[in-house]
Amino acid sequence: MAKNPNKIKETFRDQLFGVVNFAILTILMIVLVYPFYNGVILAFNDGVDAANPGIYFFPRVFTLDNFKAAVSQPGMIQAAFISVARTVIGTASSVIVTSAFAYAISKEYLRFRRFYFIFMIIPMFFGGGMIPTYLLIRGIGLYNNFLVYILPSLFSIFNALIFLGAFRELPVSLEESAMLDGAGHFTLFFRIVLPVSMPVIAAICVFTAIGHWNSWFDTMMYTKKEGLNTMAHQFAQVAQAVQYLADKAKEVSGEQINATRIYVSVQLAAMLIATAPVMVVYPFFQKYFVRGVMIGAIKG
């Protein structure tokens, strides 16, 4: 930029504006990240030592004990397994079911197209609600069943609209030439449409996967078996346990506070383990989900 001789030189005021703007944003970024960073250093710090204030930037007494304790918590490995399973199976199946629907409805010549569209849109505005859904889940035998994590979220109208927007942009000639070569809709969809729509699929995959990974309400509502616990739900229980312990601790002595502290540090370590995959994944898919959100918003 500076090399351009015709460029109008920025006035002092504008330069000042740039500096102030940058400074405010930098402070804001620190505010956004620090609370979590604080959790990270506490997870790497000895639990009892953490009770003394003064740990701000680096762990004071470095240890990996919290992580060892977190992994050996009862049910943690099982919960991690369930979380991974529901995320992988749930995301793959949901993306296929939703995109196949979007592909079919993107064809103007689909018979009863308008009816299907309205049929799928209505639940966006009105639903049965918490208890009727719960009764249905029990009624069809999905209670305490792993499939309760997969089946209800197989289709998402919001994602379908995003897919629809992407499929509509595809040139009609693509379909016509494939059809002339004798390809049916299934071949066309799996061999041509899905491969050329990778950006939007990646975006939807990331959103669906993170949704599954973080979802805890269905575990609380529809399961009672320990074996079906997910990590996200485990943390929801922690959230309630911490409150109890933290309130208790103010009435009693240091020993109790130490016990609470150790518990807290271990939970922090567990949460870090659970958040790590998300933290690693999302920056790489950023440009995809930015596009996904844009399409979704513009198409309404």
Add this chain to the structure above:
Amino acid sequence: MAEKTIKISRRQELRNSRRGKLQNQVGLHLMMLPALLVVLVFSYLPMYGIIIAFKDYQPTGGFWGIISSPWVGLKHFKTIFGGNGLHADPFMLRSVFNSVGISFFRIVLLFPLPIFLAVMFNEIKNTTIKRTYQTISYFPYFVSWPIICSMVQMWISPSIGWVNAFLKAVGIIDAPITFLSEPEWFWAITLALECWKNIGFSTIIFLAAISGIDQEQYEAATIDGATRMQKIRFITLPAMAGVITILFILQIPGIIGGNFDVSYLLGNASNAERSMILQTYTYIMGMQKARFSYSTAIGLVTSFVSLILLLGGNGLVRKITKRGLF
């Protein structure tokens, strides 16, 4: 003339291919079948269950109990709204108050923030820094509510949290504040957490609107001697007006909602006065107190009101932009 024949033959071709496609409907229908079934079972079948709002359903009744339980008419709705000398359900009033209150402040305080943030991001000239900052700002959005709620409890705990320690060290307070036991803090906590989690991610849509602005406008303004502030005021913000209007109206139906995750995970008996919202009240009534019929009635009232708000909001969008959202 030749062009015309080409056009006609092209049209004929299209018609022929369309006829071919009509025979191919089976494949298309098979592809949408799974989605249709999922929606039918998990979205439409539960709607039938709404009738228990007008019945006395026993929790032991199972799925068939929906049909066999006795009709009681509007009994549950009378309990909610009062009338006939009865008072309205005080917990319902409290839930509505909190839902509407939290949502109101969410619109007034939180809605404008991502707009400012997007404009500020746009003013960073160095693309690498801009990208990095955007990525950082999205991060909290991907942390789940249970984790955020657990962590915030650790931070604001009177005995082990750093917030109280910090306030005490600076000298703002003498004794630690039990934030979660005092109802008056709850709205502030909810809104602060929501702000932290969503502010970065909400900028995406506004940044998209900004990226659609023709750069020549800025260049012309620079030549005319406009300051950066003036360019924001007269180019960037007007270009975002349409998106801002639509997103603002989309907030309207949410006014009766709250934030289930935060209200449930951080709510307790001491702060219930300010933490109980319609969704948590529905959950508590249904799943904890096992009053299925009453809980369904509350849910029905809630979704009815939000439906009206949504349709009203859409009407408003249509009036302003001449084009509804649906």
